[in-house]
Amino acid sequence: MNVFRYFMPVNAYFGKDCISQKKEAMCVLGKKAMIVTGRSSARKNGALQDMTDALDALSIAWVLFDEVGENPDLETVVRAAQMAKTEAVEFVIGIGGGSPMDATKAIAVLAANPEADSNILFQDPKAKALPVVEVPTTAGTGSEVTQYAILTLHEKRTKQGIVQPLFASVSFLDPKYMEHLSSAITNNTAVDAMSHLVESYLSANANAISEKIVDMGLSYWKDCIPALRARQYDAQVREKLMLASALGGVAIAQTSTSIPHALGYFLTYEKGIAHGRANGMVMQAYLDLFGKENERVQHVLSCLGLASTEELGALLRDILDCPETFTEDDIQYYAKRAMENPPKLATFPLYALDEEKIQNVYRNSLL
Numbered sequence: 433m434n435v436f437r438y439f440m441p442v443n444a445y446f447g448k449d450c451i452s453q454k455k456e457a458m459c460v461l462g463k464k465a466m467i468v469t470g471r472s473s474a475r476k477n478g479a480l481q482d483m484t485d486a487l488d489a490l491s492i493a494w495v496l497f498d499e500v501g502e503n504p505d506l507e508t509v510v511r512a513a514q515m516a517k518t519e520a521v522e523f524v525i526g527i528g529g530g531s532p533m534d535a536t537k538a539i540a541v542l543a544a545n546p547e548a549d550s551n552i553l554f555q556d557p558k559a560k561a562l563p564v565v566e567v568p569t570t571a572g573t574g575s576e577v578t579q580y581a582i583l584t585l586h587e588k589r590t591k592q593g594i595v596q597p598l599f600a601s602v603s604f605l606d607p608k609y610m611e612h613l614s615s616a617i618t619n620n621t622a623v624d625a626m627s628h629l630v631e632s633y634l635s636a637n638a639n640a641i642s643e644k645i646v647d648m649g650l651s652y653w654k655d656c657i658p659a660l661r662a663r664q665y666d667a668q669v670r671e672k673l674m675l676a677s678a679l680g681g682v683a684i685a686q687t688s689t690s691i692p693h694a695l696g697y698f699l700t701y702e703k704g705i706a707h708g709r710a711n712g713m714v715m716q717a718y719l720d721l722f723g724k725e726n727e728r729v730q731h732v733l734s735c736l737g738l739a740s741t742e743e744l745g746a747l748l749r750d751i752l753d754c755p756e757t758f759t760e761d762d763i764q765y766y767a768k769r770a771m772e773n774p775p776k777l778a779t780f781p782l783y784a785l786d787e788e789k790i791q792n793v794y795r796n797s798l799l
């Protein structure tokens with residue numbers, strides 16, 4: 433067995449009302465916090481109220497930045513960091529889907545380096561950061577247990593991760609916040625979680641521990657398939673989706689993501705396709721790159737109770753709504769752009785992926 437590393441330093445609490453029950457975990461982080469959310473969901477689902485109640489009970493002062501949009505861009509993060517600096521906050525709390533959670537990590541870096549400009553996010557892996565708390569309200573990204581934060585860079589017409597590996601100090605995972613999450617967002621984000629699990633297992637970076645974590649995550653995800661198809665989710669399904677998502681996060685924290693993520697970013701930037709759905713759209717063609725008889729692909733399919741990549745493709749078409757149309761020009765452009773990310777392409781374990789193979793993945797998925 434080759435030497436491998438397993439690292440998961442997040443103090444993660446899981447379960448109903450975990451913020452109010454375990455709020456003391458935030459005491460050591462500072463005396464003033466900035467809460468970062470999207471525009472409305474954190475208010476509606478009760479997570480913001482639970483957090484402000486907890487902070488008030490702990491006598492921790494707080495300010496709110498509630499302007500993070502989907503696929504947060506650098507400009508938003510810079511604006512929030514300015515507020516964090518002016519308000520002299522000592523830690524940052526992200527509440528929401530992956531967008532506010534990722535934005536929070538980038539804000540934590542910028543606020544801890546007031547003299548630096550925003551390039552620091554892409555240049556200095558050792559830059560310090562304020563402590564981060566994360567509260568996921570979707571079950572997809574696993575950002576509450578990963579060291580990654582992905583930002584939209586308009587200048588480059590794509591999304592890119594910040595270079596600081598930044599794990600939350602504390603995460604609170606309470607499935608109750610998803611009670612009223614729409615079926616479209618539930619299914620799109622569930623596919624992101626599944627995609628993390630599958631990409632991690634099939635990555636060149638997979639190891640003995642990450643593989644077992646994926647098995648666990650896929651078994652929870654499999655149990656949710658009927659609910660995802662019916663677009664009806666009870667409390668138990670919400671819990672399993674959140675567990676699958678967190679396990680997917682733990683897995684990609686070890687291995688990083690792989691080809692579907694590298695390809696999906698352009699679908700999101702150019703067509704506004706939600707992140708998880710973008711991964712799902714290229715999943716079957718990605719698995720087919722491994723060849724029909726590949727044992728590792730067979731393992732993943734059997735964990736999901738599926739017999740073939742065609743069955744997985746049919747399942748994804750059933751649970752995702754994909755109305756977009758694409759042209760051959762789109763395919764050529766996306767493939768050209770995907771080739772700009774060699775480290776991600778190198779996570780494919782079997783052979784070097786050239787532009788023609790990437791074009792074929794897009795073509796088989798989108799035309």
Ligand code: NAP
Pocket residue numbers: 469470471472473474477500501502503504528529530531532534569570572573574575578579580581582591609610611612613614617621624707708
């Ligand atoms: P999102 O962009 O965070 O949120 C999507 C939508 O869901 C927003 O409109 C949001 O509303 C709404 N929403 C969130 N929670 C809700 C709830 N409980 N009830 C009702 N509505 C709710 O979507 P996401 O898929 O979770 O995150 C995607 C982002 O995560 C992408 O930028 C992606 O690149 C990133 N990502 C990060 C990692 C990582 O490891 N860090 C991994 C995968 C993906 P509001 O705006 O009002 O809150």
Ligand code: FE
Pocket residue numbers: 572573624628693707
């Ligand atoms: Fe993802």
